[in-house]
Amino acid sequence: xxxxSRTAPAPADLSVGVIAVQxxxxxxxxxxxxxxxxxxxxxxxxxxxxxxxxxRCLDPVESDLVAELQELYRYPHVEVDDDDEAExxxxxxxxxxxxxxxxxxxxxxxxxxxxxxxxxLGLCPECGARLAEDPNHTHATTDLRWSSLHQLVDPEKxxx
Numbered sequence: 001x002x003x004x005s006r007t008a009p010a011p012a013d014l015s016v017g018v019i020a021v022q023x024x025x026x027x028x029x030x031x032x033x034x035x036x037x038x039x040x041x042x043x044x045x046x047x048x049x050x051x052x053x054x055x056r057c058l059d060p061v062e063s064d065l066v067a068e069l070q071e072l073y074r075y076p077h078v079e080v081d082d083d084d085e086a087e088x089x090x091x092x093x094x095x096x097x098x099x100x101x102x103x104x105x106x107x108x109x110x111x112x113x114x115x116x117x118x119x120x121l122g123l124c125p126e127c128g129a130r131l132a133e134d135p136n137h138t139h140a141t142t143d144l145r146w147s148s149l150h151q152l153v154d155p156e157k158x159x160x
Contacts (some may be wrong), residue, residue: 003032007026008030009024009026010022011041011099016110016153018114021049028047029069031069032119036072039073040094042101045067045069049062049065050065057120059114060067066109067105069105071101126141
């Protein structure tokens, strides 16, 4: 068993919609490598800074993300009996490729709908005003299906 701590640049495409780990930013890996009968079991965590936009108000959002990693890298000489085991990544000499495992773990832990605050009111759907600045913001709108009835009540809207 061996423990490793490394800081590596983030690969491209660690993103979902409006939030991402910026390519080239630091990803801190704390890993535990264990030799098992079939290969090397890698477990640990990846820590990265994510940034994007709030889906309600479009303000910038930044947070720290911690993703759990676990993958078995099989030895090339180990015979495979099962189709599931055939899909396991294979060690290449003394090297193992962590990028696919890192990508899966990080992308699956990214929030699909990031918010700047849990109680973010967002933007007015009609004019785009920030509702946090004016929570009582409203628009006087009339449903066109009821406009004939409003003409009966409001004499200024009556047609001559």
